[in-house]
Amino acid sequence: MQSHAAGGNRAIKRLMGNLTADAVVELLLSKGHSLLVRQRRAHLIMARTRTVAAVFAIFTPLWIILDLTFFPWPLWGWLALARIACTVVFAWIALAIRNTDSVNKALRVLFLLHIVPTAFFLVAEHLLLNTPVGISGEIAAAGYQFLPYVMVSSLGMFPITLLDAVVFSSPMVLVVLAKTLEGNATLSFNSHFGAIWLLLLTVLSAALAGMSQLYFMSALVTQSSHDLLTLAYTRRVGEELLDMLFISVARAGMPMTVAFIDLDNFKSVNDQFGHDEGDRTLSTAAEKLRSILRRNDVLIRWGGEELVLVLPFTNYAGAKIAINRLVATGIGSRPDGKPQTASVGLAERLADDTMTWQILVEKADRRMYTAKQSGKDRAVMCGEEVLLFKSAERFLPPVGNISGDMNT
Secondary structure, eight states, X not given: OHHHHHHHHHHHHHHHSSOOHHHHHHHHHOOSOOHHHHHXXXXXXXXXXXXXXXXXXXXXXHTHHHHHHHSOTTHHHHHHHHHHHHHHXXXXXXXXXXXXXXXXXXXXXXXXXXXXXXXXXXXXXXXXXXSOOHHXXXXXXXXXXXXXXXXXXXXXXXXXXXXXXXXXXXXXXXXHHHHHHHTOOSSOHHHHHHHHHHHHHHHHXXXXXXXXXXXXXXXXXXXXXXXXXXXXXXHHHHHHHHHHHHHHHHHHTOOEEEEEEEETTHHHHHHHHOHHHHHHHHHHHHHHHHTTOOTXXXXXXXXXXXXEEEEETOXXXXXXXXXXXHHHHOOOBOTTSOBOOXXXXXXXXXXXXXXXXXXXXXXXXXXXXXXXXXXXXXEEOGGGOEEESSOSXXXXXXXXXXXXXXXX
């Protein structure tokens, strides 16, 4: 339908269009990324870090053959010992470190991958400057000057921010700069001054490449994981996020509230005014829901006119505050000008003593049906406590079991 095409175009433009101020901040400082983007970014950084570490673990010890050929003993022996130490760390990164959903943990591993060659470069520079190596050895020693460029340029392989690029490249840049200022470098000052300038340009190029990867990864993850009409997460991705969040809050012993939301009398909107107006009503309701979200909150289109709001680290008291904000803003209007209402069921991990997110969502779903059957335009919580959206007296005693036909 035209409305779906238009909605899709609006969503793609919103997700892939020109950079906004918030998007720029995300590329500079890594703030504001969604939970799913952070998870995908962590996985990608870890996968590429392990791959690079594996390559380094193979080629770093092979270079010992060249050191042995061009450098005298014990210089090549000390260099070999340093290379073996680096190889052990690289092999550990490649084989022993497990995957993680945490961007911070992934970035720490990436930093380790870069700090080890920096330390090796510092040791190698010291050894080469204090040992006569002859003409052939000087030619081989000049090859060590490429290590800073290799490590800095490798940052372009990772979805990183500008701040990340500066932090990861700074140790190597500072080592090269310090050696130049001391006058104790394997090359002349003029040569090293040009080398530092080239190194800084390499840092900038790698940072731009990494930021470009981060932007397009974020845009593609967002586009592929969101429903085009409501811009909420799809149910498939939403279930994945629910699993991640439930495990996280359970480990921390913290609460998590799920709100199951169903638009009241939505079928009549489609029947009386057409599906285009139904789409508009649903899109507006989702937009109103997104307006009350905090950074870690998640909105999922569960199916049809059903939406699931996930509030991690939030108990019933916090969930009531969120629901009251929603009541204050409303969820839009119907085509005839009347307010669109919703029935909401809430469930909280600790208060409801649930062991899985599936049970938590099921309880919220059952309470949503109780809200429907008891009059709609309300929320039902643990103990069948009711929050009437239109009533000045919001909280009522338990309503008990209610049965009867529903007009959804």
